[in-house]
Structures are given as structure tokens and as C-alpha cells.
Amino acid sequence: MSFRDLARSSDPESRRSFLRGLAASCLGLASYPLIASPALAAARDLAAFGARSPAPTATARSVIYLYMSGGMSHLDTFDLKPGAETQGPTLPLKTAVDDLFISSQFENLAGLMDRVAVINGMFSSQGAHLQGRYKLHTGYDLRGTIAHPSLGAWLQKLGGRLNPNLPAHVAINPELHTASAGFFPSEYAPLPIGDPEQGLAHAHRPESVSDAAYQRRLARLARMNAAFREKYDVTRVRDYDEMYAQAVKLMASRDLAAFDLGAEDEDLRDAYGRNQFGQGCLLARRLVEHDVRFVEVVMGGWDTHDENFDRMEDLCPVLDRGLAALLADLEARGLLEDTLVVLATEFGRSPEIKSERNGRDHHPKAFSCLLAGGGVKGGVRWGRTCERGIDVVENRVTVPDFNATIAQALGLPLDEVIHSASGRPFTVADKGQPVSGLFA
Amino acid sequence: MRPVHPFAAFLLLVAAPLVAQEKVDFARDVQPILSRSCYECHGNPATDLKGPSKRPKGNLRLDGKSYMLERHGEAVLTAGKPASSLLYELIALPKGDPDLMPPEGGPLKADEQALIRRWIEEGADFGAWEGNKPGAGQSPVPAAAPAPVTSSRSRLYEELGRGLEPLPADRLAAAAGGIALIEAVAQGSGLYRVAFSAHEAEVDDAAVKRLATLGDRIVELRLGRSRVTDKALALIAGMERLARLDLRETAVGDAGLAKLAGAKELRYLNLFGTKVSDAGLPLLVELPRLESVYLWRTAVSEDAVAVLRKRLPKLSVVTAPRLPANDEEEPAPRRRRQAN
Numbered sequence: 001m002s003f004r005d006l007a008r009s010s011d012p013e014s015r016r017s018f019l020r021g022l023a024a025s026c027l028g029l030a031s032y033p034l035i036a037s038p039a040l041a042a043a044r045d046l047a048a049f050g051a052r053s054p055a056p057t058a059t060a061r062s063v064i065y066l067y068m069s070g071g072m073s074h075l076d077t078f079d080l081k082p083g084a085e086t087q088g089p090t091l092p093l094k095t096a097v098d099d100l101f102i103s104s105q106f107e108n109l110a111g112l113m114d115r116v117a118v119i120n121g122m123f124s125s126q127g128a129h130l131q132g133r134y135k136l137h138t139g140y141d142l143r144g145t146i147a148h149p150s151l152g153a154w155l156q157k158l159g160g161r162l163n164p165n166l167p168a169h170v171a172i173n174p175e176l177h178t179a180s181a182g183f184f185p186s187e188y189a190p191l192p193i194g195d196p197e198q199g200l201a202h203a204h205r206p207e208s209v210s211d212a213a214y215q216r217r218l219a220r221l222a223r224m225n226a227a228f229r230e231k232y233d234v235t236r237v238r239d240y241d242e243m244y245a246q247a248v249k250l251m252a253s254r255d256l257a258a259f260d261l262g263a264e265d266e267d268l269r270d271a272y273g274r275n276q277f278g279q280g281c282l283l284a285r286r287l288v289e290h291d292v293r294f295v296e297v298v299m300g301g302w303d304t305h306d307e308n309f310d311r312m313e314d315l316c317p318v319l320d321r322g323l324a325a326l327l328a329d330l331e332a333r334g335l336l337e338d339t340l341v342v343l344a345t346e347f348g349r350s351p352e353i354k355s356e357r358n359g360r361d362h363h364p365k366a367f368s369c370l371l372a373g374g375g376v377k378g379g380v381r382w383g384r385t386c387e388r389g390i391d392v393v394e395n396r397v398t399v400p401d402f403n404a405t406i407a408q409a410l411g412l413p414l415d416e417v418i419h420s421a422s423g424r425p426f427t428v429a430d431k432g433q434p435v436s437g438l439f440a
Numbered sequence: 441m442r443p444v445h446p447f448a449a450f451l452l453l454v455a456a457p458l459v460a461q462e463k464v465d466f467a468r469d470v471q472p473i474l475s476r477s478c479y480e481c482h483g484n485p486a487t488d489l490k491g492p493s494k495r496p497k498g499n500l501r502l503d504g505k506s507y508m509l510e511r512h513g514e515a516v517l518t519a520g521k522p523a524s525s526l527l528y529e530l531i532a533l534p535k536g537d538p539d540l541m542p543p544e545g546g547p548l549k550a551d552e553q554a555l556i557r558r559w560i561e562e563g564a565d566f567g568a569w570e571g572n573k574p575g576a577g578q579s580p581v582p583a584a585a586p587a588p589v590t591s592s593r594s595r596l597y598e599e600l601g602r603g604l605e606p607l608p609a610d611r612l613a614a615a616a617g618g619i620a621l622i623e624a625v626a627q628g629s630g631l632y633r634v635a636f637s638a639h640e641a642e643v644d645d646a647a648v649k650r651l652a653t654l655g656d657r658i659v660e661l662r663l664g665r666s667r668v669t670d671k672a673l674a675l676i677a678g679m680e681r682l683a684r685l686d687l688r689e690t691a692v693g694d695a696g697l698a699k700l701a702g703a704k705e706l707r708y709l710n711l712f713g714t715k716v717s718d719a720g721l722p723l724l725v726e727l728p729r730l731e732s733v734y735l736w737r738t739a740v741s742e743d744a745v746a747v748l749r750k751r752l753p754k755l756s757v758v759t760a761p762r763l764p765a766n767d768e769e770e771p772a773p774r775r776r777r778q779a780n
Contacts, residue, residue, distance in 0.1 A: 290637075
């Protein structure tokens with residue numbers, strides 16, 4: 001019996017569909033257990049209801065990591081070069097910060113740029129999508145021999161979880177090589193949410209099943225599983241049990257409401273934008289309010305080899321609305337001071353405009369990312385590219401440096417070494433150094 | 441040559457062979473000098489090198505035997521001949537010479553120079569030492585801890601916590617009562633931050649009373665969405681070092697705010713979704729260090745906020761957010777196949 005069979009053989013009624021729903025939205029059975037372990041097994045988690053001490057003083061408790069998949073053009077978003085022949089038709093817009101101009105597509109963000117640090121000096125060593133995405137998420141190069149954990153998994157590992165009922169780490173609209181547990185046990189994998197509107201589909205007990213009947217079913221399942229476990233006592237089976245136990249706990253918890261966008265005002269939902277990204281941002285805010293520590297929201301479509309400028313007109317307003325609403329909403333609730341909002345992408349796009357396609361190609365040696373809240377200074381630009389946006393000429397920030405900056409804000413020990421099963425040493429941001437100038 | 445004192449001559453005769461017998465051991469005697477004075481610029485790019493470009497200076501690595509012996513160009517080491525070994529030549533240059541190594545911080549001490557010279561004269565034997573090798577790539581030794589980065593928050597907590605020892609675990613556990621998450625604000629700090637994630641519903645005034653046993657050690661307290669009432673605020677006001685207090689979506693109102701007066705270190709006060717009203721606002725003036733207060737979804741009027749802003753121009757008074765206007769609907773981002 002394979003685990004796939006195990007999943008299939010489950011009772012078709014009732015809450016098990018919840019588990020299958022989760023599995024279905026997942027990228028493959030290898031990353032099966034989706035809800036992190038409640039066992040509080042790690043020493044840090046054990047101490048959760050006692051005391052523990054992180055390394056640096058954290059300025060952020062949680063991260064909302066907005067990932068622009070495909071490679072967001074820096075010249076057409078946050079690193080404009082008005083007058084340069086590489087600029088193309090994109091127009092600059094004045095912002096709340098003197099001397100800071102962003103694309104005119106960002107009408108709502110412009111007024112909030114005094115809350116945002118714009119990092120124009122980003123540099124990556126990886127110019128292909130999967131490799132670049134992997135590098136951004138893990139800080140390491142993609143290799144055949146090891147799977148590195150992504151930042152959210154590191155946060156859970158080194159910082160522990162805050163809310164024992166909820167996963168520490170959630171990925172909304174995930175793609176291949178976005179958030180993952182890497183070589184950490186599967187309890188560090190993010191809970192994937194395929195559609196923010198659906199939240200946790202199937203998480204409610206159907207009316208037709210009484211609580212008593214439900215408890216009987218659980219007991220029966222436990223007996224069945226015990227026999228199976230006896231025969232195949234391997235980690236994955238225990239992981240699966242773990243996930244089941246966690247799911248049951250979550251279903252009973254009032255924290256389940258965190259996943260329900262229906263609890264929000266219609267106006268507020270509109271403000272975020274009625275699309276996967278906007279609603280994902282809103283869901284991220286709800287999860288962070290419930291002390292989920294790391295929420296990634298992926299927005300695809302940025303790979304603008306063709307018709308870059310037309311496509312910017314579709315993409316930027318979605319980003320503008322979702323991010324602006326998120327920043328304003330977090331701030332009004334007093335959450336922005338403790339929540340680090342990150343806007344990241346695998347690379348920028350070539351300043352040279354490919355005239356036959358009116359597009360831009362991959363450009364890892366200079367691009368832009370944003371940080372806001374969580375103790376990071378607003379209204380600053382860090383790093384500078386040359387007049388045409390080709391090279392970083394001042395304050396280069398490598399991907400490991402960027403990740404180290406995020407880890408620093410979270411108070412994670414940058415030098416704590418975790419060994420993979422094969423005994424190789426790894427740290428949260430490889431050899432990256434945090435950008436100290438970004439902290440208020 | 442200067443005349444030698446007879447006694448010194450005797451010493452030279454007797455002692456010199458003894459000293460010469462003790463051959464220089466590279467790993468024990470020389471490598472530590474190179475590691476200390478040279479690896480910063482001529483080491484492993486993954487672990488030793490400082491600065492943004494991270495490439496060994498002069499394209500020379502001194503952290504592995506093969507790098508030193510099999511390098512193109514002028515010989516770094518010629519066994520038995522210090523004078524035709526760049527490694528020695530460049531450390532023996534006079535102070536101020538532009539080619540002197542290390543370029544900063546003056547030349548190596550005379551005895552260190554002499555040691556390296558002797559090691560080369562004796563055959564530049566590395567013994568069993570090999571160091572890093574090409575292909576083996578990155579040294580498995582992880583980078584040293586980076587210089588500490590500070591933030592206004594870390595500086596504040598350092599100041600507030602000066603001289604305080606961490607509290608014993610049993611005292612923390614008793615205060616936590618099984619529902620509070622208590623963490624030190626930094627390694628070794630005697631100050632703590634407290635939250636009740638997932639247990640808000642169990643948090644009432646009694647829980648705050650338990651916490652109050654930690655008294656002035658709490659700098660951050662999160663009671664959002666809990667069942668605390670105005671009464672608990674008298675206890676909270678007694679937490680002398682409290683810098684951040686989150687009361688969002690609780691039943692706390694003006695009477696509670698009145699009790700908070702005099703919380704002299706309070707910087708952040710989250711009253712989002714509480715029962716606070718115009719009558720409570722003037723009380724904020726009693727909080728001398730307050731930097732930000734959150735008032736969205738309270739009964740506080742715009743007029744009262746305007747008065748407060750005028751009175752305390754430096755205070756950040758946060759009310760309803762300015763959200764993107766809802767006039768238009770935009771389509772979801774188009775997705776196209778990605779080229780790799």
C-alpha cells in the first residue's frame with residue numbers, strides 16, 4: 001500500500017475531503033504533510049509556552065512575502081530612468097518621497113512610498129527562472145544534491161511558531177521552487193492555498209455528520225492507521241499522521257476563521273482588488289493577525305519577453321492595488337510596525353528593449369525589490385544602478401544579503417548552522433550580510 | 441660587523457644548533473600568521489574575504505597548499521630561496537613601500553618575518569597540511585557572525601535592560617501560566633516580550649495579574665483580541681519598562697486608559713477596535729514617550745483626533761486607512777507561458 005493509496009482509501013465522506021483538498025492543491029505527494037507538526041518537537045517550540053531567546057532583537061514578528069514570478073522589470077516599476085533610451089514609454093510618477101519616482105501605473109502606492117524602502121541595488125547570480133526563484137527563496141544555488149529550505153521554513157526552524165493551532169508558514173498561489181521545507185522535515189513545509197477565495201476548502205464538518213459520529217470515525221481511523229503504522233513505521237507515515245492530527249485540531253479551532261475572507265467587508269475586499277493576488281494579500285493580512293509567521297503570495301505573469309509595455313498596464317495596477325491596500329490596512333491596525341512586507345522577484349529585465357517583440361529579457365545583474373514595515377526605514381532608496389539601468393554602481397545587495405536582512409529583522413541567528421542529513425552545514429542566508437542601513 | 445661580546449658568542453655557539461634543530465612547523469607556526477594577516481584578502485572567497493567583490497586579491501589564495509605552489513606567474517614560493525619567493529619578498533619590504541604585504545596595518549612583526557623566512561629556507565615544507573583545494577570549493581566552515589546590526593528598537597531595549605540578568609525559567613513559567621508566550625527580547629537580555637497567540641480567549645484580568653509578577657521586565661505586551669478589561673490596565677501601568685502595548689479589539693475603554701497614565705516608557709499603543717472615545721484622548725498627553733497610537737474603529741471623532749494632533753504634533757495618530765478607491769475593476773494578471 002502506498003501513501004497515495006492510503007490517501008485514496010480514506011472514507012469518502014466528511015472531513016477527510018479536507019485532507020484530500022489540501023493534497024490536491026499541493027505540488028506533489030513528496031511534499032505531502034502540509035500542516036506543520038503540532039508536536040512542538042523542536043526545542044524551540046517546546047519552549048513556546050515558557051521562554052526562549054532569539055539572537056538579535058527582532059523588529060518584525062511576521063513576514064508577508066509578495067513574490068513577482070517571472071522577473072519584474074525594474075525599469076518599468078521602481079527604478080525609472082527618465083530620458084534614457086532604455087526607458088521606453090513608461091512614465092514616472094512623483095511619490096510621497098522627494099526625488100523618488102516610480103512608474104505612473106502605481107497610483108495608490110505613490111502616496112505610501114514614505115513607508116517603503118526601495119532596494120535598487122539587487123544582484124542575483126541566476127538568470128533562469130527556476131534557478132533564480134530558488135535562489136531568492138533559499139539564498140542558495142539550485143543543485144541536484146540538496147534541497148535548501150526557503151526563508152519561511154528557516155523562520156519556523158530558528159524562530160519557532162507563535163500560534164500552535166495554525167501552520168507557521170503558508171504559501172498562497174505557490175509555484176515550483178517557491179516556498180518549501182527543503183531538507184528540513186516536512187512539518188516545515190508551507191501550507192499551500194491554491195485559491196485565496198476558497199481558503200481552506202473542505203475544512204468544515206458537513207452538517208449531516210454529527211459530532212459524535214465524527215468522533216467515532218476518527219477513532220475508527222486511528223485503529224486502522226495503527227495497524228498500518230505498525231507495519232510501515234517510516235517517517236512519511238508518521239508525518240501523515242501528524243498532518244492529520246494537526247488538521248483535526250485546526251478544524252476545531254476558532255483560528256480557522258483566519259482563512260475565511262467572507263468575514264471581511266465587501267468594500268475592503270474590493271480595495272485589495274478582486275483577483276487572486278489582491279485577495280491573497282488580504283488573506284495574508286488575516287493570517288498574520290492570527291500569528292502565522294510567514295505568508296507568501298505569488299503573482300505570476302512578469303516574464304515580459306513580449307509586449308512588455310502592454311503587459312505592464314495589466315500587471316502593475318494589480319500589484320499597485322493589492323500592495324497599497326495591504327500597507328494601508330496593516331498600518332491602520334497597528335500591524336505594520338511588526339510585520340515586514342517584502343516584494344521580491346527572481347531578476348529584473350534587460351534595459352535594452354527587444355524591438356521586434358517590444359519586450360525585455362532576463363536581467364539578474366541589476367533589479368529592484370521592496371521592504372516595508374517590520375522595523376525597516378521608509379522613504380529610502382538603497383543602491384543605485386547606472387544611467388541606463390544596466391549595472392549596480394552603488395550599494396549592491398546580493399540575494400543572500402537580502403535574505404540576511406529579512407532574517408535580521410526577524411531576530412534570527414544568522415550564524416546558526418543547521419546540518420543536512422548528509423552532514424553539510426547551512427545557515428539561514430548562506431553568507432549574506434544584513435544591510436544595516438535599512439533599519440530604522 | 442660589530443664585535444660580539446664573548447658571552448654572547450658562547451651563547452650563539454651553544455644555543456644556535458639547538459634552535460636550528462626545531463624545524464618550523466607550517467601548520468603550527470606559519471599558517472596562523474597567514475590566517476590572521478592575509479586571509480582577509482587572500483583567502484577562501486566563500487568564508488574569509490571581506491568586501492563586495494569577494495575575489496582573492498592579486499588572484500592569489502594563501503589558504504591552501506596547491507594555491508601557493510601551482511600558481512601561474514612569479515613564484516610565490518621557491519623552496520630554500522626566500523629571496524625568490526614573493527611570499528617572503530613582499531612581507532620583508534620596508535614600511536611605506538607600496539607593495540608591502542599586508543598593505544594596511546604595518547608590516548608583520550620582525551620575528552614573524554624571520555619565521556617565514558626560515559620556513560622557506562628549510563624547504564617550505566607544509567607537513568601534513570593541505571588547506572583548501574580547488575574544486576573542493578567552499579570551505580565547510582561557516583562564516584563568522586556578522587557585525588551586529590542595530591535598530592532603534594534594539595538600542596532602546598539595550599538601554600532599558602542594562603544591568604538586568606535573565607530571570608530563572610521557573611519564574612517565567614509561573615507567569616506564563618501555560619498560555620503566555622514569553623521570550624527574551626535578545627540573547628541574554630533580562631527584558632521580555634509577551635503574547636498569547638491562540639489563547640487570547642483564555643486571557644482575562646487574572647492572566648495579567650500572573651504576568652505582573654514579572655513587573656518591570658516586560659517591554660512588549662500583546663493582549664489583542666483577549667478578554668482583558670479596564671481593570672487590568674492598573675496592573676499594566678505598573679510595568680515600568682513597558683514600551684509596546686497592544687490592546688486591539690478588546691473591551692478596554694476610557695476608564696482603562698485613565699489608569700495607564702504615567703506609563704513613562706510607553707512608545708506604541710494599539711487601541712484599534714477598542715471602546716476608547718473622545719473623552720479618553722486627552723489622557724494620552726500623560727504618556728510622555730508615546731510615539732504612535734492606533735485609533736481606527738473606535739468611537740473617537742475626527743475632531744478629537746485633530747485636537748490631539750495639534751497638541752502632540754510629533755505623535756503619530758493613526759486612524760482609518762486611505763484605501764485604493766473602488767471605482768474600477770481590473771482584470772486578473774494575464775499569465776503566459778514562461779520561457780526558461
